[in-house]
Amino acid sequence: MAIVYVDHKPYQMNPDENLLHGCLSQDLRLPYFCWHPALGSVGACRQCAVKQFKDEHDERGKIVMSCLTPAQEGTRISIDDPEVAAFRAGIIEGLMLNHPHDCAVCDEGGECHLQDMTVMTGHDYRRYEFDKRTFRNQNLGPLVNQEMNRCIQCYRCVRYYRDYAGGEDLNAFAMRNTVFFGRHEDGVLENEFSGNLVEICPTGVFTDKTLKRHYARKWDQQFAPSVCVHCALGCNIDSGERYGTLRRVVSRYNHEVNGYFLCDRGRFGYEFVNSDRRLHQPVFKGQPTSVALAQHHLNESAASGRVIGIGSPRASLEANFALRTLVGPERFHSGMADDEARLVGRMLDILRQGSMRTPTLREIEECDAVFILGEDITNVAPRMALAVRQSVRQQPMEIANELKIPLWMDHGVRDAMQNATGPLYIATPYATRLDKTATATFRAAPDDLARLGFAVAHALDSRAPSLEDSPLAAEIASALKAAKKPLVISGTSCGSEQVIQAAANVAMAAHAALSFTAPECNTFGATLMGGSSLTAAFQAIRDGQADTVIILENDLYRRAPASEVDSFLKTAKHVIVLDHLANPTTEKAELLLPAATFAESDGTFVSSEGRAQRFFQVFVPGNDVRASWRWLKPDHWHNLDDVLGAMAAALPQLAAVRYAAPSASFRFAGAKIPRSPHRESGRTAMLVNIDVSEPKPPDDPDSPLSFSMEGTPKKPPAALIPFFWSPGWNSIQAINTYQKEIGGPLRGGDAGVRMFEPAAVNGQGYFSDIPPAFAPREGEWLLVPMYHIFGSDELSLSAPGIAELAAKPHVALNSSHLAEGAEVEVTCAGTTLRLPVRLRSDLPYGVACLPAGLTPVAGMTLPAWGKISRTI
Ligand code: SF4
Ligand code: SF4
Ligand code: FES
Secondary structure, three states, rough: EEEEOOOEEEEEEEEEEEEHHHHOOOOOOOOOOEEEOEEEEOOOOOOOOEEEEOOOOOOEEEEEEEEOOOOOOOEEOOOHHHHHHHHHHHHHHHHHOOOOOOOHHHOOOOOOOHHHHHHOOOOOOOOOOOOOOOOOOOOOOOOOEEEEHHHOOHHHHHHHHHOOOOOOOEEEEOOOEEEEEEEOOOOOOOOOOOHHHHHHHHOOOOOEHHHOOOOOOOHHHHEEEEOOOOOOOEEEEEEEEEEOEEEEEEEEEEEOOEEOOOHHHHHHHHHHHHOOEEEEOOOOOOOOOOOHHHHHHHHHHOOOOOOEEEEOOOOOOHHHHHHHHOOOHHEEEOOOOOOHHHHHHHHHHHHHHHOOOOOOHHHHHHHOOOEOOOHHHHHHHHHHHHHHHHHHHOOOHHHHHHOOOOOEEEHHHHHEEEEEEEOEEEEEEOOOOOOOOOOOEEEOHHHHHHHHHHHHHHOOOOOOOOOOOOHHHHHHHHHHHHHOOEEEEEEEEOOOOHHHHHHHHHHHHHOEEEEOOOOOOOHEEEEHHEOOOEEEEEEHHHHOOOOOOEEEOHHHHOOOOOOHHHHHHHHOOOOEEEEEEEOOOOOOOOOOEEEEEOOOOOEEEEEOOOOOEOOOOOOOOOOOOOOOOHHHHOOOOHHHHHHHHOOOHHHHHHHHHHHOOOOOOOOOOOOOEEOOOOOOOOOOOOOOOOOOOOOOOOOOOOEEEEEEOOOOOOOOHHHHOOOOOOOEEEEEHHHHHOOOOOOOOOOOOOOEEEEEOOOOOOOOOOOOOOOOOOOOOOOOOEEEEOOOOOOOOHHHOHHHHHHOOOOOOOOEEEOOOOOOEEEEEEEEEEEEEEEEEEEEOOOOEEEEEEEEEOOOOOOOOOOOEEEEEEEE
């Protein structure tokens, strides 16, 4: 560490960073706009000025930008010097000349970095008396709102959108002193990470359009730490509620997982919680019933001993375990489609027995050569794609190192690198959004992708089996070999075990990290818990071993062909379903129990990194909705800790889950942790329209969080941070004050506990199940799934903004005999669908794609051979 003197006091600062970074890490108050820990320095706003002195005898000093000055040993600066303080006040006055001063009606008001910095600078009087520059705002789609008059030209938005996230349709358009930040014309922002503009923009230009529909100020909401439910990456979120409706989701910083950013599905998919299709009341034989009667029917059915349970990879570990306990381990089924369960089981075996480490998302950003085999990660595991976009900068950054340009000096590094990117190889059945960044791409059917993987492994290590050599395989192998931190990414998307095995071979041969994607938020957790297959569940009812089925948060029509599910549900004498939203399976329930979503319940998911993470309810629903584990639990479990204790005792592989967050008895300075931000004026009388005596807030027996603003003002452990706030820091950038060092881990460590690490000794040899080369069939197509960030996930499809952007059912193929939009019949395994054609020249001959997860494709087992014919 370097000693830097700030206003004559010595501070330890990281010499590889700049002075602004160092001052903020020391909790010193220094305003800034254009700098962001994830984006680095460009010196655009001049707000972070400090006075630098040559030595202790220098009394004049000179004004420098702290974000552009290294924190070198012995540096002497002043923040409080009157001249530089006046300089900063002048800068903000200039930035504010055209600002509308409309905080009272601005969605950012009360959590605005511009407000915070204005107060910090001491600028409090407006002298400018002339007309202000005004803009026409653009309609940027259903997710992000624009109000350009509030812009202070810090350029963060375009730097984030274009340089960091790889977007192309947002830019700065300038004429004389007028600069407009937007698209060339109205239209939906194309980048999958556009929602982060809401947090990146330091003022109210870009705000959350979904929040606008049910707006509430930050101080009027209550928040809870939570985990995104829309894919398996487990991004950390804070959810905000008021009056029993979920109002928004913001990013909850986790250094190892999502950092500062979320994808748009994760940020805006939350509105399914408020959907019209929510189930609010128990229903028995088509009639609403009471909680007591519903519970009685459930207990009676369970006591019959002729019951099976079907769990779910989108339900918490606690809910799955409660069902497993209720029906008995031998009658518990994991609820995944058979093929998927087999593939995820294989991936878990590889990660637990092999010596390849599954990296965190932060570690992925630091990898310097990446090989993606069979996965369209932008649409399957979106936040991982953002991490890979950063990883391709690692190798070219050596140029900056050689030129001795500090890596935080963003404009210098980018000038030196130009648009150079490091090795990224993508082998998938269809073109992906990352292709433009790739060194080379390879389009092929899953079998040929697997063969490429086997060939790459062989090129790296001749002991790894392969049936062919190829120049591309040799090129990929040499890039991985030359890398310091190589990475292989694969997953279940191709439905091919051989693709997974080939990826494992490459990672083994290259001594690379290995990351597997998975489709749902608790796919890995459900697999760790175990359970029989879905086919075994169908069989148990068909054979009469059981006559009752309890289905947990699982629409079976998305797991198996409709005819099989129909026959299963018809044969079962009693069908009991717990879920959040009405769906085809809930329609068949004799007893329907309304299950709490992530916003109304507590539980744990295991991410595809193998990280167990706890989510907490943000409000108590004012109806019959209950956490699934509460419906299913035995009488002697009273709270979440009881469930976790029982689970640890029964399933040693899940024992560490208890440590994902502090238990309900945890207290900070003898107090609970408040879900609501503190208000000098006291708690809002929320129910004054009903009763002038404000009722006591509900108790929370399951967590150390309180449903009120009362509690300790101290900063809680990472797993329990409901919102980021510090005195003087009301915006999301209060995160700075929770980190050990800016941009680094949270104080006390980041949230979550890893459930598995690589074996010390590789317990696996190379896989050798190499498939034959793909052979197109006359008159048939190999149907493979195609993933969509908006559409493939079941729950977010019920959020209006996501639904508006979602892909529509279609079949994508490469054919000169069919026209775009022509209607065809797709026949596969006894199912016939009528779908419009989308022509895609990127698809290999003989391969057609169906949109994964969209009705009526959901439930089909893909890949599979099918026929495609014109409708008459
Ligand atoms: S729109 Fe926001 S982020 Fe972009 S330049 Fe203006 S103030 Fe900065
Ligand atoms: S990447 Fe996945 S977990 Fe992260 S925000 Fe997006 S959908 Fe949620
Ligand atoms: S933050 Fe340093 S110039 Fe903008």
